Amino acid sequence: MTAPDRTPVLLIVDDEEMVLTSLRSFLMLETEYEVLTYSSAAEALEAVKARTIDLVVSDYLMPDMTGIDLLLEIKKLQPYATRILLTGYADKENAIKAINEVGLYQYVEKPWDNNDLKLIIENGLERRFLMEKLEQKITEVQQVQQNLQDIQAQIIKAFM
């Protein structure tokens, strides 16, 4: 796994407090991530606007907003955050339909298996950091290229 430079930040959204507590407990025990939990989609969105999020796990059916809509909002705000949907069995079809429009990384069925979930989160984060690194590299390359162009311009200027 690509070692992150910082502690990964996870956002978990579910209208059921019990789910939030369970997931937070498990992740606290097994990982070093910073886990933010929200039982309201609106509050979660506030948090997304306030800070960098590396990975989002959202419930599908919530009173104020569906998980799909929430993830879509988050995608606009932080495109590199990995998006995972936690669905009930009967919601699976809707979730699958939405995979493409949301750019869903993975969906997880309730009841979930802790090990599976952990693995999916780890992979999701790795992807997220790879993407981040890739972006850094691209920026660096672009910077270098810019520098080169500047130097080239100076040289041309010097010779003319």
Add this chain to the structure above:
Amino acid sequence: MEAEEAPKTLIELQEENQRLRRALEELSILNQIGSVISSTMSLTGIVESIVEVSVAQLNVEQGAVMLLQNMTEGDPFRTMARKAYSGSDIVPFRFGQQLTGWMLKNQKPLLINNFQEDDRLGAIATGDLEIRSLLSVPLRAKGQMVGLLNVFNKQSGAGFTKDDQKLLSIIASQSAQVVENARLYEELQSKTADLQQSESKYRSLMQEAGEAILLADFTSRRIMEVNDEGVRVTGVPRDFIRGRALSSVIPVDDFADAEAFASLAEVGRLQLSNVKLERRNAEPNYYDVNASLIHYGDHKAVQVICHDVTEREKLASHLRHHAEELENEVHQRTRDLRDSQTRLVQQEKMAALGRLVAGVAHEMNTPIGTITSNADTLARSLVKLRGILKSDSCPEGVRNDRLLNQVLTVLDDISRINGMACERIVAIVGSLRNFARLDEAELKTADLHEGIESTLTLVNHELKNRVAVKKEYGDIPSIRCHPNQINQVFMNLLVNAAQAVKDKGEITIRTAREGDIVSVQISDNGVGIPPDNLQSIFDPGFTTKGVGVGTGLGLSICFKIAQDHGGRIDVESELGKGSTFTVRLPVSGQPVVAQNQS
């Protein structure tokens, strides 16, 4: 005194002599009449003899006997036989009515010596007979006047005397009964002749009638006459049919039973419809039989007319048959309709149950997810906690604390059991989902063993520790089917099997491949099905479970599902030994509907 007495005695002797002579004459006349009458029985002969005797004895020119044919008091003149004797010829006697009228009215002898001047008989044209004097006496038989004996014109020219009248009266009294007997005899003969004529008329009518007619004696019930058509219809030759019992030819109870037959005398007529008459080497025909009491000669007879209604019967039977077919058709349609309605209701019920199950399963996702997750987290936490206790940084006192270790042991146990409980809950919810499978209504390839297993999980409460399940799974391919429907079939059969086992028992599930067919056999060693019920167990609405226990729909739905998959369900059962239901489904899973469409 003696001299006076002597003449008296002489006179007396003379008178005595006279009386004796007359008695002798009378005896001689009687003898004469008796011999004449006994020599002939013909009325004409008798009458002629009487006239002859009278003419001779009374010494007259002519004599006549007039007979009343009809003795009705109110109508004395209507009919009479007139016989006048003149020499050797019989001549018409023209004034009979007036004479008879007078005699009937007065009922006593009539003596006229000066006929031309006497007006007692009114003005009479006597025609050829020139009458001077007349003597007429009544002929009486059994106290009734049956005619007159007349003599005309005393030969001597003198008139008739009282003695003549007495003599004629004697002749009349001796003749009357004989004449009456002869007359009755002739009448009888004439009536017999009439009867014979009417009989022959009847026979010819009977013969010419288009219908079969049999004539049977009313008393003996034996056949007397039959016409050609009757011979043809009964198939019995004419020579053999006479004398046979009517009921042997027309076999109906009313002819066989003497009492019923006798009742014809009161009702006069008997009508029977659609009597079947069998003939050798021919199709039986049907007849409307009409029996009526008639007088045939001096017999009371029963006339039996057979009207052929075979064609009508054929038509009626054809119509009946047609009506029956229509009725059957209606019944079948009604049954089909009821069946499909039943299926619809059942399908709707199953769909509702499926929705309910799916809803429950969905609602349980979150709590179950939480619990299973927590059980796992708890187990992990305990592992970590023990790791901490084992590390060097942990004080010895803490690591060996008895209570702490007891608590850890309890937590370990609880955590392990929670994990197991969660696994089972997850399995049950999975089975419910698998059973409902509302999202998989379409045809798909499914492993039947998987379906059986998930169904078994659901019927576990029926089995408990009571019924052991033996699995003899063969090597079967997955088949194309609607898994939810097939699971429904397994569910029904398994629940039935479990319910058939009253105490402890066994259910055996065998699967096998038979060419392109996969068979699933579910056997129990329960109570078995009575043979009478075996026919009906797949009928919708048939249940032996009692009101409120079974809907009576389960097996009919199973049957329909198997049918829709192009398969079938067979049952074998023995009372007390158990039942075996075999579901056979084609591997290709070509449902009947799909086949019809292609």
